[in-house]
Amino acid sequence: MPFDIFPVYQETFFQVQPGDQPLVAYECKLQQVGCGMFVEGTTSAISAHLRGHGITGPDTASTRCTWGDCSKTLKRGCMTRHILTHLGIKVRCSVCGVVKCRHDLLRAHTKSSEQCRFAFVNIVHGPEGHLLVPEGPATAHQVQ
Incomplete structure (x- = not known):
């Protein structure tokens, strides 16, 4: 079975240990095209990734979602939870x-x-998730 190789954060990669549950990562689609990174489908990982895109500030501040074709306006504090819905988690x-x-x-x-x-x-897990496989360096496959 061929595996796809894709970029993940180093911290995420090192979390994957043989015998542990596999981690599932999703391709970033912020600003319609994304940044090319794959992010673990957890609230903490998504929140950190949003900060990397400059989505910061008070939780009550209004912000616009730019995931794919979405343009919904919501509070910044709700953005992580909103992104989880885009991922289908x-x-x-x-x-x-x-x-x-x-x-x-x-x-x-x-x-x-x-x-x-x-x-x-x-x-x-959402349909576009990719499993991070612990037995090889940076290998993954689509969640079935």
């Missing part, structure tokens, strides 16, 4: 299998459901 209840688009919505579900109160979160 969702969360699933480990007990009943319900899928929500955000962690806070799944947390509300588990609090309101007696059978799901001890559930944990399963991440549902």
Whole structure:
């Protein structure tokens, strides 16, 4: 099976350890064309990447999303969560299998459901994610 090679942050690459869960990275599409980097699909990684693009300032400041063709105006503090929707990342209840688009919505579900109160979160990766494979240098393949 051929593997694609793509640029990721050094910190992300070194997080991938044999035996660990693979990391999933997504291609940046900010400013319509992106910067060529692949970013791990986590809130902390996306937030750091947004800062690298100069998207900084108070969380209450208005900013415009430039991911792909999006031009939605939102608060800067909501931008990371908004980018997760572009990536198609969702969360699933480990007990009943319900899928929500955000962690806070799944947390509300588990609090309101007696059978799901001890559930944990399963991440549902978006269709354009690439697995970071721990056995080789900078190799990856599309999430199936």
